[in-house]
Amino acid sequence: MIEIGKTLVSDDVADEAFVCDLQKCKGACCVEGDLGAPLSTEELPMIEKVVETVKPYLAEEAIYVLEKEGGYILDEDGDYSTSTIDNKECAFAFYDENQILKCSIEQAYKDGKTDFKKPISCHLYPIRISKLPEFEALNYDRWSICAPACDLGKELKVPVYKFLKEALIRKFGKNWYQDLETKIKDRSDQTSP
Numbered sequence: 001m002i003e004i005g006k007t008l009v010s011d012d013v014a015d016e017a018f019v020c021d022l023q024k025c026k027g028a029c030c031v032e033g034d035l036g037a038p039l040s041t042e043e044l045p046m047i048e049k050v051v052e053t054v055k056p057y058l059a060e061e062a063i064y065v066l067e068k069e070g071g072y073i074l075d076e077d078g079d080y081s082t083s084t085i086d087n088k089e090c091a092f093a094f095y096d097e098n099q100i101l102k103c104s105i106e107q108a109y110k111d112g113k114t115d116f117k118k119p120i121s122c123h124l125y126p127i128r129i130s131k132l133p134e135f136e137a138l139n140y141d142r143w144s145i146c147a148p149a150c151d152l153g154k155e156l157k158v159p160v161y162k163f164l165k166e167a168l169i170r171k172f173g174k175n176w177y178q179d180l181e182t183k184i185k186d187r188s189d190q191t192s193p
Contacts, residue, residue: 002184002187003135004180004183006135006136007136008132008136008138010137010139012140013127013159014161016159017150017154017158018140018159019152019156019163020152021151023100029145030089031089035075036072036084037121039119044072046116049116050114051070051071054092054104054114057108058091058094059094062085062092062093065083065085066083066091069083071091082119090103094107117170120170120171123166124168127168161184168180
């Protein structure tokens with residue numbers, strides 16, 4: 001475990017390899033699971049603001065869900081997540097010309113139509129953050145649908161934390177990320193013969 005300020009980073013974030021391989025997984029993380037993308041309360045106004053902006057990217061079924069439910073729901077555990085279509089794919093997901101699920105929020109961001117890139121939980125995946133009494137714990141979430149990403153990460157020799165550099169900086173800042181790199185290097189130097 002690596003401690004940086006009020007965060008605890010699992011060793012797997014440094015040791016495991018990962019690079020999304022959308023050609024193989026087809027964006028399955030946008031459709032698999034019980035709920036949509038986890039959202040922080042700070043993100044809720046951004047989700048509300050972007051709903052109208054992303055509608056041109058979406059199929060009628062997704063637009064219907066967003067108009068009926070809004071962009072997010074509150075689950076029975078008191079947590080927020082993006083709305084879904086029939087408890088499956090995220091209502092913000094759309095299929096591109098190659099039948100790969102993509103995020104309409106991220107596409108609108110790339111097209112210069114919003115300054116909200118996408119929910120931080122999506123941007124940070126496969127890292128999931130758990131709130132502890134004194135810390136935020138960053139853990140590597142293993143999911144069978146991401147096996148191609150693990151294979152590609154190993155092939156390219158890219159650890160999780162390097163793959164997620166932009167997202168980690170977005171969430172915790174440049175200084176935090178530099179501390180993470182330093183602590184991982186120091187740990188590696190200590191275990192090298």
